[in-house]
Amino acid sequence: xxxxxxxxxxxxxxxxxxxxxxxxxxxxxxxxxxxxxxxxxxxxxxxxxxxxxxxxxxxxxxxxxxxxxxxxxxxxxxxxxxxxxxxxxxxxxxxxxxxxxxxxxxxxxxxxxxxxxxxxxxxxxxxxxxxxxxxxxxxxxxxxxxxxxxxxxxxxxxxxxxxxxxxxxxxxxxxxxxxxxxxxxxxxxxxxxxxxxxxxxxxxxxxxxxxxxxxxxxxxxxxxxxxxxxxxxxxxxxxxxxxxxxxxxxxxxxxx
Numbered sequence: 712x713x714x715x716x717x718x719x720x721x722x723x724x725x726x727x728x729x730x731x732x733x734x735x736x737x738x739x740x741x742x743x744x745x746x747x748x749x750x751x752x753x754x755x756x757x758x759x760x761x762x763x764x765x766x767x768x769x770x771x772x773x774x775x776x777x778x779x780x781x782x783x784x785x786x787x788x789x790x791x792x793x794x795x796x797x798x799x800x801x802x803x804x805x806x807x808x809x810x811x812x813x814x815x816x817x818x819x820x821x822x823x824x825x826x827x828x829x830x831x832x833x834x835x836x837x838x839x840x841x842x843x844x845x846x847x848x849x850x851x852x853x854x855x856x857x858x859x860x861x862x863x864x865x866x867x868x869x870x871x872x873x874x875x876x877x878x879x880x881x882x883x884x885x886x887x888x889x890x891x892x893x894x895x896x897x898x899x900x901x902x903x904x905x906x907x908x909x910x911x912x913x914x915x916x917x918x919x920x921x922x923x924x925x926x927x928x929x930x931x932x933x934x935x936x937x938x939x940x941x942x943x944x945x946x947x948x949x950x951x952x953x954x955x956x957x958x959x960x961x962x963x964x965x966x967x
Contacts, residue, residue: 722962731810732901736909740816742953743791766882774874775864781877793824796952801825811897815916830893834879843873898922906932911940
């Protein structure tokens with residue numbers, strides 16, 4: 712089949728869906744100019760391995776180093792805007808209100824595009840929390856309301872004095888329990904799952920298509936290259952999400 716025929720077939724599958732679920736990965740954000748985690752390790756940060764910067768032990772050992780790295784990442788991500796893939800998914804959600812987006816991305820581009828039902832497996836880089844979670848897990852901290860020497864590293868938690876850290880999942884940490892359970896529920900109840908821009912390497916996010924497949928969902932992958940998930944996919948649309956998803960949306964509109 713041609714790509715055009717596959718897009719039309721995908722639109723037919725989505726149109727008949729009652730429980731549409733989407734899994735998005737770094738490829739979607741990369742199309743908006745957001746560097747992947749490893750791509751962000753350039754310039755001054757090129758001499759570091761990601762695992763040296765994104766774990767609790769590293770933060771305890773040198774909180775300023777880790778905080779500065781995340782401030783750098785926030786700065787380079789700040790100009791990013793939703794791309795046509797993000798806006799197409801938001802339009803899909805308006806058409807299918809029961810749709811859920813499970814994302815591995817830590818930016819908020821889905822929300823900026825208008826998506827509302829976003830399940831965040833790896834947290835949000837723009838948010839912060841108390842390292843000790845002194846008021847419950849998590850304990851959000853709004854650093855814009857704090858005064859501290861910004862050149863000295865992270866501010867202290869206003870509740871307990873522990874350092875404030877980015878509200879993202881680090882190496883060796885469990886995913887947020889409520890978000891993981893929501894993702895599993897959405898995956899197991901899906902009848903169609905779009906797998907968009909993910910390599911399928913990072914678990915447990917990569918397990919979600921398997922949960923969906925086990926419960927007889929049809930899997931549609933949108934990715935320029937094959938991923939670790941392609942062997943279980945029912946239909947692969949080879950291309951960038953910003954190119955393919957608007958075409959799927961157009962095909963949906965063209966046939967009612």
